[in-house]
Amino acid sequence: MKIGIINVTGYTGVELARLLHQHPEVELSSVTGRSTAGQKLGEVFPHLADIHLTIEAELGKVELAFSAMPHKDSAQEVIPLINKGIRVVDISADFRLKDASEYQRWYGFSHPSPQLLKEAVYGLPELHRAQVASARLVANPGCYPTSAILALAPAVKAKLIGADIIIDSKSGISGSGRSLNLGSHYAEANEDTSAYALEGHRHLPEIAQELMGLNPQPPSITFVPHLVPMTRGILSTCYAPLAKKIGEKELKKLYSDFYKDEPFVRVTDAPPHTKHTWGSNICLVYPTIDPRTGRLIVISVIDNLLKGAAGQAIQNMNIMLGLPETTGLEALAIYP
């Protein structure tokens, strides 16, 4: 099975290349880039020198492709591929929202294919595994939404929490991509922590869409992302008043039962660290109850480039190809 990557030069593209090279069942046969077209992959990324591919301007003949393009431009690459019968996992946001009008509001462009938007499957396997298996187009979830939805899904589905939800997320700098911007310069980001997008982050509609799929009552969500001085990782702390009484043991059981067959979600007995997931496709989830206020607190951690992007994309590819879901994704986290 020949696999391609559109835009191998971004952080998610380069991570896809590393993971696909190690994958025993597929062959990475074509990678594209814009400014780097014509150069050997190993010249641009020395750690990938064992992958003997030249970066192309156009994708070669493949059976399944990943798009790791920025939003808006990704759709332009994905639509012709789908029309040619090539299955796609899109890492950008271009096919995640079901309502086409949301793209104008949150991303500032009119969606070029509302029809394909309806057909695309939101690629969070823990919620949509069966649909992913037969999809032509999988919209890989955003990194913050992956951490937030996995933290909240069991409680929302059980109607344990109501409309009022707070998601406080911290992300490493690679979450904002490889393109240069002032905020990611060392002197700006090192020894600094800041909140951003308080007026509404683009990942908010995606989180709301998926939580409403579990409980149709429209949730009122406050989502505040923060940038912290680390390369990889997301930690989300989610808070919500409990709509019904539940004890710690019962809460732990609810979460453990919800994720009991999931290879990449683990319910922990202590608050997890981002470092516990560094380089692995695991999401660690820790639910508890604040004994003073009775409020639910759930902490989740992921590596934004693995379960938050390239790892989850390969998990989706495995499901689409009928392979064991963990193939090529068994690596444990790197520590320290």
Ligand SMILES: NC(=O)c1ccc[n+]([C@@H]2O[C@H](COP(=O)([O-])OP(=O)(O)OC[C@H]3O[C@@H](n4cnc5c(N)ncnc54)[C@H](OP(=O)(O)O)[C@@H]3O)[C@@H](O)[C@H]2O)c1
């Ligand atoms: N970073 C994450 O943690 C993460 C997580 C989940 C999803 N995503 C999504 O994944 C996609 C890729 O993100 P990323 O972080 O990997 O990107 P990135 O590191 O910011 O990649 C940007 C690279 O893409 C190339 N590029 C920029 N605009 C382009 C265009 N119009 N056509 C072709 N190449 C272009 C640039 O290379 P040249 O200038 O050299 O061509 C640049 O190096 C985005 O849609 C992002 O939202 C990212």
